[in-house]
Amino acid sequence: MQFIEVEIETLNHDGRGVARVDGKAVFVAGGLPGERALVRYTARHRSYDEAKVEELLTRSADRIDARCPHFGGCGGCAMQHLSAEKQIQAKEKVLADNFSRIGKVRPDHWLAALTDQAWGYRRKGRLSVKWVEKKGKALVGFREDNPRFVADLSVCHTLMPEVGQRIADLSDMIGSMHARREIPQIEIAAGDDVVALVFRNLVPLVQDDLDKLIAFGRQHDLAIFLQPKGPDSVHALWPEKTMLSFSVHASDVNLVFQPLDFIQVNAGMNQRMIARAIDLLELNSTDKVLDLYCGLGNFTLPVARHVAGITGVEGDQALVSRAAENARHNGIENATFHAADLSQNQTNVPWAMARYDKLLLDPPRSGAAEVLEYLPRKGTDRIVYVSCHPASLARDAGTLVNRHGFQLVRAGVMDMFPHTAHVESIALFER
Template sequence: MQPLAEVDITDLSHDGRGVARLHDKAVFVAGALPGERARIRIVRRHRSFDEAKVEELLVRSAERIEPRCVHFGTCGGCALQHLPTDRQIAAKQRVLAENFERIGKVAPRTWLEPLTDAPWGYRRKGRLSVKWVEKKGKVLVGFREEDPRFVADLSVCHTLLPQVGERIGALSELIAGLDAKREIAQIEIAADDRTTALVFRHLVPLGDEDRARLVAFGRTHDLAILLQPKGPDSVQALEPERIDLRFRIPAADVELMFRPLDFIQVNAGMNQRMLAQALDLLDLREDDRVLDLFCGLGNFTLPIARWAGSVVGVEGEAGLVARAGDNARHNGIDNAVFHAADLAQDQRAAGWAKAGYDKLLLDPPRSGAAAVLDYLPRKGTDRVVYVSCHPGSLARDAGILVERHGFRLSTAGVMDMFPHTAHVESIALFER
């Protein structure tokens, strides 16, 4: 076992850990805050840094608060519950600013006010790991621990919607009572405006008694139950026999239909605020031609269509593209067109890429949009709104837009899509 050491915490890292130095080497300390002094134990050593945990706090930060969740510090789902939510969002904005400066060599002319919403019970999408532990004689249901090899033994989760988060213990007992308890691998959570659905991934066929237990659980707790025996296309409704998931975007009079495993924004309240912010930054005119890349189900595309002349949405997953088209028809929108294309590959020869657009919206995955920025935006595009789930890739792409394409970074800000976690979601406007 590693010996204990005393360190001063001087900063907060991008993943929410305290930063210290020990023997001229950076140490990232889980659960520590700037201004604290702690007795720590090294848990992992690396060439250029070490990782540690707090054994004893010697000096506490004045900003430290008591975490709401009893599992904080073990469960890897949250990293910042010991910090007030206003300080969390300030820390995230600092991470974004540092990434702009260090990676992109740019800075916004102005900063947007941070977007925030309800800090608890916000997660309408999630994936819980499930593991039968013979030695404990119980089923663990939860997110991964800080050491991702292990499943956190949860009884409650305050970031999930209450109809699921308050029933983690009941889910554990349910699965422990199944004949197939060793063969349930995960539970996918998907909720719309009315229904909360649980998708049970099972590695062997379920017997009649197990299916009956799942049905009874769903009826007792007002949860829709689905089964996934194989890949994503194998998902089937168990109770009720038909499940129809959809959520509204009232500001645009749009309703989006989706399947339980489809990507939707995790935080429903923040999605509404983010959409309003993006539409405001796009400053749409009725004759605008808009390109929406990484469009998914049309979360941005279809609201844009309400105010623009035309909009083209492009997405890599063909199934999402098909459902985006269905959503356009469902909403009576005829000025939105969707294409399936792998945006990590060069698409400059595609007809949609060669067309002219006044405005561009980017909502890429964590890897960013660097491949797209080799050939877009074209000269006629004078406004780009970039929605990001990773500050490093946004900063890199901001540098590309400014240095190669002649844009300025007009404004940027953070959005607290995942309160109490270290995830930094942000939005930026680039103008010619």
């Protein structure tokens, strides 16, 4: 096996070190800027290569020992070897570089990074499961860097401990089931009071397997759901009636959701993120607000407490129904919801033609390019954009600034996924 000595110059957007060999970029998993290392190539491409650190020759002062014994094999985290402060700085640099390179913009002011607890924060996730005959066990974990393989985990420190400390127990329990070859994944969903596991079962389960799942739920105080087919087939196994919900404390809002619904992964960060969005919107009692990609009302209903009216729009009809139910559940009467495919032109739809003082965007990774073809309309002078992908935010920022006459006033990162390279961010635009 051939090793080559390299010097790591910087970090790329996914948390890998960047070295150069004969002028060609090499992305090095496990490498930090300033380090020299012996690396092993893992893939070669026309414009760049990929490698992994085999031996450190010099060690960065920013390097720390990873907390997780599976770091480097599991693909769930990429930055556990970097100090928390430097992780934030790396994410801020990714955001700034994207604004400059893609959007040709920069904010007038940088917001201080939002952070919350760094471990045990993950309340939503999907664990892969695979029965391996040669090992005589069920592997339970996230995918490795090579997504064909499931990481063989015994613990996960980023998952909330009710699940993260039970990985080995899950493996043993599934390995004892008749259907151990037909359980491909486990969805994790946690509210404030209930932690639920949704077992995807490709075949009907015999009573002995059902009993084992119920016993596991009882023993570890976990709600157990089954998913025999598509998302609509999810149903509670134990207890028979289980309600998941979380509260947005500052706005006195309680949101009920189903196990497969999208909710923000990090509960503490979600509270801080909502508070920051409300602060940046500078809401008053006469405002009419449009909230696009509203989901089940995560931003919509807290904002509704401060304004004359708010309209939430979301592509998933089930989430729209849930948002309306949550409005009724919280006694909120000034919020209306619509289902619409926001990747399609909605120019002449009544909700899009209405006048709004302020606009809130929280799009998927692909961003809001299609929406910005017909919005914002005249009269909307303030936009808060919440982003899970800095490249699409930067592209859309360029559109808002250069085509719609807005100014990028403030922007900053929010550490929704500590120890990963994921960059969540928020930006304020003013006309």
